Amino acid sequence: MLRTVLAAGLVAGGVMLALNARSATGGGDGVDRLWAAVDGTAAAILDRREGDWRGPGSSYAPVGERSYTLNRLLDEAVDRLSQGSAADLRARIAGLRRDLAARESDVARLRAELAALPEDRCDAAGVDASFVARQVSCLFATSRGDQIERIAQARRDIGHMTEEIDRLTGAFAASLTDVGIELTPEQVDGLLRLATAENIVAAHTVYENLRQVNAELQRVTIASDESLEVARRYYGVYAVLLEVALHMHERFLDTVRHEHLPRLAGIEADARRARAEAARLLAREGEGPLSAQLDANLSALDTTLEAAGLYRQTLEEQSAAVSAAWERVARQRDVAVNTWRTVRASADMLAMMSETGRAFETLMDLQLPPPRAFANQQLEREFERLTARLVADRR
Numbered sequence: 001m002l003r004t005v006l007a008a009g010l011v012a013g014g015v016m017l018a019l020n021a022r023s024a025t026g027g028g029d030g031v032d033r034l035w036a037a038v039d040g041t042a043a044a045i046l047d048r049r050e051g052d053w054r055g056p057g058s059s060y061a062p063v064g065e066r067s068y069t070l071n072r073l074l075d076e077a078v079d080r081l082s083q084g085s086a087a088d089l090r091a092r093i094a095g096l097r098r099d100l101a102a103r104e105s106d107v108a109r110l111r112a113e114l115a116a117l118p119e120d121r122c123d124a125a126g127v128d129a130s131f132v133a134r135q136v137s138c139l140f141a142t143s144r145g146d147q148i149e150r151i152a153q154a155r156r157d158i159g160h161m162t163e164e165i166d167r168l169t170g171a172f173a174a175s176l177t178d179v180g181i182e183l184t185p186e187q188v189d190g191l192l193r194l195a196t197a198e199n200i201v202a203a204h205t206v207y208e209n210l211r212q213v214n215a216e217l218q219r220v221t222i223a224s225d226e227s228l229e230v231a232r233r234y235y236g237v238y239a240v241l242l243e244v245a246l247h248m249h250e251r252f253l254d255t256v257r258h259e260h261l262p263r264l265a266g267i268e269a270d271a272r273r274a275r276a277e278a279a280r281l282l283a284r285e286g287e288g289p290l291s292a293q294l295d296a297n298l299s300a301l302d303t304t305l306e307a308a309g310l311y312r313q314t315l316e317e318q319s320a321a322v323s324a325a326w327e328r329v330a331r332q333r334d335v336a337v338n339t340w341r342t343v344r345a346s347a348d349m350l351a352m353m354s355e356t357g358r359a360f361e362t363l364m365d366l367q368l369p370p371p372r373a374f375a376n377q378q379l380e381r382e383f384e385r386l387t388a389r390l391v392a393d394r395r
Contacts, residue, residue, distance in 0.1 A: 041073055041076050041077045041080065042077060042237060042240050042241070042244075044073055045070070045073050045074065045077065045240045045243070045244075046236050046237060046240050048067075048069070048070055048073070049070075049236075049239070049240060049243070050236060053236075053239070053337050053340060053341060054341070059334075060243065060246060060330060060333060060334070062250075063247075063250055063254075071247075074243065074244055074247040075247070075251075077244045077247075078202075078206060078244060078247055078248045078251065081205070081206045081209045081210060081244065082202035082203075082205050082206050082209075082248075083205070084175070084205040084208070084209070085171075085175040085178070086172060086175035086176055086178070086201050086204070086205055087198070087201050087202055087205055089168055089171055089172040089175055090172060090192065090197055090198060090201050091198075092168055093165055093168050093169060093172060093192055094192070094197075094198075096161055096164060096165050096168070097165065097192075097384075098388075099161060100158060100161045100162065100165065101384075101388070103154055103157050103158050103161065104158060106154050107151055107154045107155060107158070110147055110150055110151045110154065111151060113147065114144060114147050114148070114151075117142055117143060117144045117146075117147050118143055118144065119143060119144055119145075120143055169185075169188060169189070169192065172188065172192070173185065173188045176188070176201070176204070178208070181204055190383075193380070193383050193384050193387055194314065194383075194387060195260050195386075195387045195390040195391050196252070196255070196256065196260065196315065196318060199251070199252045199255060199256075200252075200318070202248070203248060203249075203252060203322075206244070206245065206248050207245070210241050210244070210245060213241060214238060214241060217234050217237055217238065218234070220234075221233075221234040232340060235336055235339050235340035236340050238336050238340075239333060239336040239337045239340055242329055242332055242333035242336055243333060245329050246326060246329050246330060246333060249322050249323075249325060249326040249329065250326070252318075252322050253319055253322055253323065253326075256315050256318065256319050257319065259390075260315055260390050261312070261315060263389065263390050264308055264311060264312055264315070264386070264390065267304070267308055267386065267389060268305060268308045268309075268312075271301050271304045271305050271308065272305065274297075274301055275298060275301040275302070275305070278294050278297045278298050278301065279298065281294055282294040282295065282298065303382050304382055304386075306382075307382035307383050307386055308386060310383075311383065311386050
């Protein structure tokens, strides 16, 4: 539909343009896919917003003041634009890490059961068992040897999963570079362990895809010989793209403020209560036989509270960075809408187009704080456990 809108503007300007001519020069397949993903949604948003921009509703309204339909369309645009190799790889790595954690739990469980198993399957039925019970036991019971083989297989599975995670992490790092994120291997690992990893990767993917769509819109508009009607359409779609970016930032902030931070506060509160109880019990036990376990509990809870504090700081730093980016995008969106309203009076379309192109490239510079490199493996594992708890209720 967006192709139709642009083509209609070209006809109104007295110019016919084949939008597919780009393919003759190569490199257009990716943009074609983006058009296919967002053209209908962007055009629907533009149809709804043009009426607002002509009147007092030209300002950008927060989520709660927008119509359900407009919010749904903006959600749809963000979801479609956030598709990319980095997002796909992150999801695959997250799935493998969940499987890896489950397999490691299997090893711990199998090892705990090992001591109670008989050396021979037939002995599992007991010395007083009947002949039939003994035969059944010989066929279906688990011996120590069987259990050791199961443990070995689980460890082989863990090795294969670890290798696949390493391979996918390397591909993930390369795909981040493609959308403008340069991270060290330690930072990549830190990013993947955060509950906000999906949002961060999606944000950069959306920006890269928006940049490509915007570049194509510029190309079409310039090729129209500066048709004012096409230029008006360009600025309309450009403003829509910026409103999509604003909506994406708002989704990130909403998730952090209303989901992750409250859940993290609950985890911290539970840990503090458990620590206070452990300290009380340790004071009661003194140097008794249970003191060693209580000391270990206190140490584990201290690690949890330390990791939770670092996690909170990371989320707050990310929120501050995204809020600052939102302000920059909002200012550029206001300029785009104002330009859309006045573009018919413009005598220098190419200069204006070049300026917006530079502005859009500036918006690409979304600088989130680099993911933390973990000081030790214990903190790293605690971060991963916190992430699992923060995102568990969302699935």
